[in-house]
Amino acid sequence: MPGPPAAAPLPGPDPVPSRHHGHAGDGGPDPAPAGPIVRLRGVSVTLGQFQALRGVSAKVPLGSQTVIIGPNGAGKSTLVQTILGLIPFQGEISFLPRRPRFGYVPQRLDFDRHMPLTVTEFLALGLTTRPLWLGVSRRVRRMALGGLEEVMAADLAGKPLGALSGGESQRVLLAAALMSRPEVLVLDEPATGVDINGEQLMCELLDGFKKDYTIIMVSHDLPTAKAHGDWVICLNRRVVAQGPPDKVFTPKILAATFGLHQGHDLWPPRVG
Amino acid sequence: MDAFSPLYDLAGLVYGPLFMRRAAVALALMCLSTSAAGVLVVNRRLAFFPDAVGHSIFAGVALALMLSLDVQATVLGLSVAIGLAIVFLSRNSHLASDTVIGLVFSGAVALGLALVSREPQASAGLSRFFLGDVLTVDDPQILALAVLDLLSLAFLLLMTNRLTLASIAPRNGGGAWPDYLFGAYLALVVAISVQAVGVLLVTALLIAPAATGRVLSVSHCGMFWAALAAGSLAGQIGLWVSFQPAVNAAAGATVVLANVVIFALAVALRRFFPVR
Numbered sequence: 149m150p151g152p153p154a155a156a157p158l159p160g161p162d163p164v165p166s167r168h169h170g171h172a173g174d175g176g177p178d179p180a181p182a183g184p185i186v187r188l189r190g191v192s193v194t195l196g197q198f199q200a201l202r203g204v205s206a207k208v209p210l211g212s213q214t215v216i217i218g219p220n221g222a223g224k225s226t227l228v229q230t231i232l233g234l235i236p237f238q239g240e241i242s243f244l245p246r247r248p249r250f251g252y253v254p255q256r257l258d259f260d261r262h263m264p265l266t267v268t269e270f271l272a273l274g275l276t277t278r279p280l281w282l283g284v285s286r287r288v289r290r291m292a293l294g295g296l297e298e299v300m301a302a303d304l305a306g307k308p309l310g311a312l313s314g315g316e317s318q319r320v321l322l323a324a325a326l327m328s329r330p331e332v333l334v335l336d337e338p339a340t341g342v343d344i345n346g347e348q349l350m351c352e353l354l355d356g357f358k359k360d361y362t363i364i365m366v367s368h369d370l371p372t373a374k375a376h377g378d379w380v381i382c383l384n385r386r387v388v389a390q391g392p393p394d395k396v397f398t399p400k401i402l403a404a405t406f407g408l409h410q411g412h413d414l415w416p417p418r419v420g
Numbered sequence: 421m422d423a424f425s426p427l428y429d430l431a432g433l434v435y436g437p438l439f440m441r442r443a444a445v446a447l448a449l450m451c452l453s454t455s456a457a458g459v460l461v462v463n464r465r466l467a468f469f470p471d472a473v474g475h476s477i478f479a480g481v482a483l484a485l486m487l488s489l490d491v492q493a494t495v496l497g498l499s500v501a502i503g504l505a506i507v508f509l510s511r512n513s514h515l516a517s518d519t520v521i522g523l524v525f526s527g528a529v530a531l532g533l534a535l536v537s538r539e540p541q542a543s544a545g546l547s548r549f550f551l552g553d554v555l556t557v558d559d560p561q562i563l564a565l566a567v568l569d570l571l572s573l574a575f576l577l578l579m580t581n582r583l584t585l586a587s588i589a590p591r592n593g594g595g596a597w598p599d600y601l602f603g604a605y606l607a608l609v610v611a612i613s614v615q616a617v618g619v620l621l622v623t624a625l626l627i628a629p630a631a632t633g634r635v636l637s638v639s640h641c642g643m644f645w646a647a648l649a650a651g652s653l654a655g656q657i658g659l660w661v662s663f664q665p666a667v668n669a670a671a672g673a674t675v676v677l678a679n680v681v682i683f684a685l686a687v688a689l690r691r692f693f694p695v696r
Contacts (some may be wrong), residue, residue, distance in 0.1 A: 259588040263463050264634055264643040270588070272581075279580035281459075281644035308638040309588075 183244055185210040185332065185362050186231055191239035193226055200226040202386045203239070208332075208379070210244075213354075213363045215377030217370065219406050222384045224366040225255065228334050231364070248362070251330030253321045255337045255366075261310030267320050268292045268305045274324055295323040299353055315346020322353065333361040339372050351375065370397070424562060439555050440663060443671060446557040447655035449565040450613050451625065453572040455651030457609045458630035459644050460580070460602065464587050468518060469506060469603075470626045472525035473610040474619040476502040477549050478532025480611075486539055496611050502528055503607030507599050552618025554659070554671045561615060568612050575605045584640060617672040625651065628679035635686045650686070654678040 184207035193201040200223045208214045208231075216224050229235045232250055265280075271292040272284045284292070289305075296302045299319040304312065312320060318338060325333060338354070339347045354363065354376060367373050373380055373393065380396045382388040382405040389401045424445060431441035461469060477495055484494035506524050510517040536543050582598050614622045629651030633643040658675030661667055667674070 254589070257588055260463070260465065262634070263587070264637050264639055265584070265588070266639045269640050273585045273588075277581060279577055280584060280640040281456075281576065281580060283641050 183210065184208055185244055185248060186364075187242050187244070188231070189240040189242075191227075191230060191237050191241060193223070193230055193235055193237045195226070195235075200385065201230070201237070204383070204387050206381045206387050206390050208362065208364055211362055212379040213358050213365065213376050214379040214381060215373040216364065216366045216381045216383055217368060217373045217405065218383035218388075219368060222368075222405075224368070224383055225336050227383060228252075228336060228364060228366055232334060248331035249329060251325030251328050251333045251361075253318065253325045253333070253335045253338065255340060256314070257309075257317065257321070259310070263310060265309045266305070267296070267301075267307050267309055267312070270309045270320065271295060271324055271327065274327060291327070292323075295327045296320070298326060299323045300349060313343070313346070314341035315343055315349065318342060318346065318350060319353070322350075326357075330361065333357065333363045335363065335365045337366050337368070339367065339369055370402075424559075424566075434660065435663070440659075442557055442559075442562060443554045444656065444659055446554055446562050446565055446616055447659055447675065448652065449562065449569055450616060451629070451651040451655040452648065453565070453568045453609050454613055454622075454625040455629035455633075455647045456572055456576055456644065457606060458626035458628075458651070459633060459640075459647050460576075460583055461606065461626050462630035462634060463640075464583065464602075466517065466521070466606075467623070467627050468521045468525065469503070469606060470610045470623045472506060472521045472528060473499050473503050473607045474614050474622045475525055475532070476528035477611065477614050477619060478546055479528055479535060480532075481546055481549060482532055482535035482539060485541070486535060496608065499607040499611035500604050503603040503610075504600055507603035511596060511599065549614060550618055551620065551670070552614065552616055552622075552672050554616045554675070557616050564612050565616075568609060571605070571608065575601075579605075580640075617675070621672050621676045624676040624679055628676070628683050629654065632679075632683045632686045635683070635690050650682050651679070654682050 186208040188204050188206050191201060191204040192199065204223075204227065216227060218224050226235060230237045231241060232252055268284055268289060269280050272278075272280065272288050275291055276285070276288045278285065278288075293302055293305055296305055296319075299322050301316065301319045301323060304316055304320060307316075309317070309320070322335075322338075335354075338350050342350065351372075354365075357363065358376075363376075365372075365376060374397065377393050379390070380393050381390040382396060382401055384405050384407060388405045389396050427445045427448070428438070428441045431444040435441050435444060461467060476498055480495035480498040481491055483489070483498065484491040487494075502524060506517075506521055509515070509520040509524070513520065515523075532546075536546065579598060579601065583602060586598060609626070610622055613625060617625060629647040630643070632650040633645075633647030636646045637643045655675055655678075658678035659671055661678065662669050662671040662674035
């Protein structure tokens with residue numbers, strides 16, 4: 149499916165499906181529709197008085213590992229939450245062929261860490277309507293354990309959710325996201341607050357998942373973006389550039405994104 | 421009341437006088453609801469919500485007397501309204517919920533005092549709610565407590581998971597109605613229990629068992645059943661102790677003391693045998 153004509157103000161290099169970058173012969177479910185699975189046109193978000201996103205036009209190619217990079221306060225988390233439908237916006241977001249099922253791994257859970265709740269119980273909340281005080285059934289317990297095994301976290305099943313380290317809770321959140329059988333996996337800063345081993349493990353896990361899911365990942369970390377991304381969106385409230393990493397990671401674009409000298413001379417951006 | 425006669429017979433194994441049997445049955449029924457609801461109250465950090473709703477009972481009684489309304493219906497209605505108001509203000513202002521609760525708490529007490537000061541004869545009916553008396557519960561009140569237990573069962577079956585998820589990931593969507601439903605349910609638990617134990621002590625019956633459960637367990641399931649056990653045990657032990665001639669103290673106060681002692685024992689137990 150050809151991308152729509154140059155309606156988007158940002159000329160991407162070309163609408164070549166990025167799934168052909170990086171890894172060859174992936175077993176994606178359907179190689180035919182090679183267009184974007186998510187496309188944003190002129191999306192603006194205002195939070196209170198603050199315009200967090202200004203006229204964002206970008207796409208997420210089907211089967212890609214799209215990395216959204218930008219400095220703190222660039223609106224990266226706002227952008228993914230807008231795509232997820234959690235924040236009202238102006239503009240247009242379209243999904244092809246239809247709205248996919250999203251699995252969202254938030255940056256962190258903000259909750260009372262001493263609340264009694266085991267990892268198994270937490271995962272059960274997404275798997276069953278049976279109230280927790282009736283106990284977790286053997287079937288749900290097995291499903292939860294299976295989900296934890298997928299992210300190398302089976303040993304965490306009986307632990308209290310509040311006692312997990314940053315990397316552990318990230319893997320539990322990833323397990324919860326995967327259990328919702330998503331088509332698009334959305335990760336917000338998966339390397340933040342995680343020790344080096346946890347980061348390594350997360351990288352390996354994501355590498356293993358990339359053939360099964362379209363992945364959208366938020367990062368302010370260039371090495372992460374380079375290692376995992378085959379499609380990069382450079383964001384600083386507006387889209388500075390988007391494209392495959394080798395086209396995007398130029399000193400000029402990075403300077404414009406991270407605001408070393410605001411990049412006025414680079415606007416409008418030219419990629420490729 | 422015939423439906424409760426097996427329960428009265430059971431209480432008769434310990435207590436001779438009918439009012440003591442009634443008190444035992446009333447506490448058994450009430451502690452189920454307050455302990456179970458308390459688990460969500462403590463986990464959602466709403467410890468002062470019951471206090472605010474409880475104190476609105478003065479305004480409810482005074483209002484009913486002034487306008488010649490049915491006291492029970494007015495008290496229940498005003499309690500639910502206050503509960504919903506707290507939820508509304510917490511959701512729609514940038515204030516923390518403890519600030520909102522403190523504000524509504526004071527407002528409810530002030531409204532009650534203002535109304536009572538206009539109607540001096542109303543104050544006579546109020547002292548009963550201030551301290552409550554579980555020894556004077558009558559059959560309709562026991563029936564109300566039994567209905568409350570059924571309501572609690574239905575609410576907790578349907579809402580536990582949703583509210584637990586909301587307290588972990590508040591941005592998960594799902595809309596506002598679970599919060600409002602919880603506010604209304606909790607207001608009913610408080611408004612019905614207040615009549616037996618009084619405004620001053622009703623908070624303890626919600627908070628103490630859940631606090632004990634939380635100290636003793638790392639899972640929601642464990643906390644729930646530990647809270648129920650602790651609350652029920654404290655209810656019966658407190659009543660029994662208060663009845664002993666050597667003690668002869670107010671039943672409601674003794675029940676709350678029993679709750680606090682059980683909580684202290686749980687804390688001590690966990691110091692010597694940590695769970696995590």
